[in-house]
Amino acid sequence: MRNIAVLGATGSIGGSTLDVIARHPDRFRASVLTAHRNVESLVDLCVTHRPELAVIADPSLEGELARRLAAAGVRCDTASGMAAIAAAASSPLCDTVVAAIVGAAGLESTLAAARAGKRLLLANKESIVMAGPLLLDALRAGGGELIPVDSEHNAIFQCLPGGRPGELGRCGVRRLILTASGGPFRGRNRGDLAAVTPDQACKHPKWSMGRKISVDSATLMNKGLEVIEAHHLFNATPDTIEVLVHPQSLVHSLVEYVDGSVLAQLGNPDMRTALAHALAWPERVESGVAPLDLASSEPLQFESPDLGTFRCLALAFQALREGGDAPAILNAANEVAVEAFLAGPLPFLSIADLVESVLTELPALPVVDIQTLAERDLAARSVARRLLRNAC
Numbered sequence: 001m002r003n004i005a006v007l008g009a010t011g012s013i014g015g016s017t018l019d020v021i022a023r024h025p026d027r028f029r030a031s032v033l034t035a036h037r038n039v040e041s042l043v044d045l046c047v048t049h050r051p052e053l054a055v056i057a058d059p060s061l062e063g064e065l066a067r068r069l070a071a072a073g074v075r076c077d078t079a080s081g082m083a084a085i086a087a088a089a090s091s092p093l094c095d096t097v098v099a100a101i102v103g104a105a106g107l108e109s110t111l112a113a114a115r116a117g118k119r120l121l122l123a124n125k126e127s128i129v130m131a132g133p134l135l136l137d138a139l140r141a142g143g144g145e146l147i148p149v150d151s152e153h154n155a156i157f158q159c160l161p162g163g164r165p166g167e168l169g170r171c172g173v174r175r176l177i178l179t180a181s182g183g184p185f186r187g188r189n190r191g192d193l194a195a196v197t198p199d200q201a202c203k204h205p206k207w208s209m210g211r212k213i214s215v216d217s218a219t220l221m222n223k224g225l226e227v228i229e230a231h232h233l234f235n236a237t238p239d240t241i242e243v244l245v246h247p248q249s250l251v252h253s254l255v256e257y258v259d260g261s262v263l264a265q266l267g268n269p270d271m272r273t274a275l276a277h278a279l280a281w282p283e284r285v286e287s288g289v290a291p292l293d294l295a296s297s298e299p300l301q302f303e304s305p306d307l308g309t310f311r312c313l314a315l316a317f318q319a320l321r322e323g324g325d326a327p328a329i330l331n332a333a334n335e336v337a338v339e340a341f342l343a344g345p346l347p348f349l350s351i352a353d354l355v356e357s358v359l360t361e362l363p364a365l366p367v368v369d370i371q372t373l374a375e376r377d378l379a380a381r382s383v384a385r386r387l388l389r390n391a392c
């Protein structure tokens with residue numbers, strides 16, 4: 001029996017994870033559930049999944065959580081705060097951790113799970129983008145394993161020999177090809193995008209996701225973060241990672257070998273496939289995802305990304321090549337920019353401008369430790385907020 005901590009249980013990935021878990025009560029059990037502020041949804045999930053511990057990030061809501069759980073007849077422990085989420089992720093209550101908090105807020109608990117030697121199912125790409133080398137060190141020290149959940153990286157993991165990256169060159173790998181849907185604005189030019197709204201940006205043609213990653217998909221920053229994620233996960237140089245736009249979102253990524261073979265992983269665009277794969281690996285379990293019907297699907301199209309319109313992808317490659325903590329600066333600036341876009345004041349095209357200005361103002365420094373990284377993250381956010389105040 002796997003005991004699973006679902007961090008970010010009330011989100012899109014959290015919901016898909018719990019759906020897969022509930023299909024296999026003989027194998028999987030949700031032992032820890034966490035949420036940010038949504039007490040009502042967390043209590044509903046506790047009623048259904050009966051975890052041993054429920055953690056709410058906002059400490060002012062723990063009393064309400066405990067009262068509502070008692071009123072619903074659920075006997076489970078409660079805790080609150082980010083440190084409590086990290087403690088739960090490294091506690092004996094779980095052997096597996098699904099890191100599905102959005103943004104840099106997920107870093108502390110992701111690192112804690114890695115250090116504690118858990119099986120880490122990584123959805124929270126921002127944590128590996130920010131702290132790639134530190135997260136990989138923590139994994140080595142903890143002796144656990146990381147199974148990527150991001151659909152592209154899960155696809156690559158499935159296409160590599162034995163699911164293990166090792167040295168890509170020694171496995172005969174020439175290129176990793178990450179597919180991208182192109183988002184809701186594929187084919188548009190900059191003029192078309194000047195006045196797009198948050199709701200338009202969040203209307204993803206193929207995937208149903210949280211609002212932050214939906215905006216990242218619309219700007220292609222999501223693919224940029226995924227390029228950096230692939231670099232760390234698979235020890236791949238920037239020159240061996242390519243992005244290919246594939247609007248049908250059925251081919252989730254590809255691995256090209258030196259003999260000309262290209263292996264791809266296909267499936268319907270539903271995160272339960274990657275989650276079921278990562279939960280059961282190296283076995284396979286049913287996920288609830290409909291079988292792929294290629295005969296009746298639209299023809300599969302592939303095209304190169306438009307880096308002139310979707311500048312965030314180019315900026316992510318630039319930060320990866322610059323190295324050091326440039327990806328953490330990129331991520332922090334992007335989080336502030338996306339928040340400002342979702343809240344109204346920042347135009348869609350200015351997301352890339354803001355990220356670029358912050359990268360220029362804060363040239364990369366080496367990644368030393370988590371403390372220094374957290375300080376740089378804060379510095380990047382404060383530069384971004386100052387530039388925002390001047391711009392809006």
Ligand code: NAD
Nearest residue numbers: 008009010011012013036057101102105123124125209210
């Ligand atoms: P979401 O917004 O739907 O859910 C986020 C979850 O994190 C919620 O449970 C929320 O309560 C929690 N959370 C938010 N801020 C928090 C904070 N400050 N402290 C503690 N908890 C907090 O997001 P999502 O779409 O499920 O994405 C989660 C992560 O998975 C992101 O990093 C995203 O990039 C990644 N991801 C998502 C998808 C997808 O299909 N949704 C696919 C690949 C990767």
Ligand code: MG
Nearest residue numbers: 150151152226
């Ligand atoms: Mg992805």
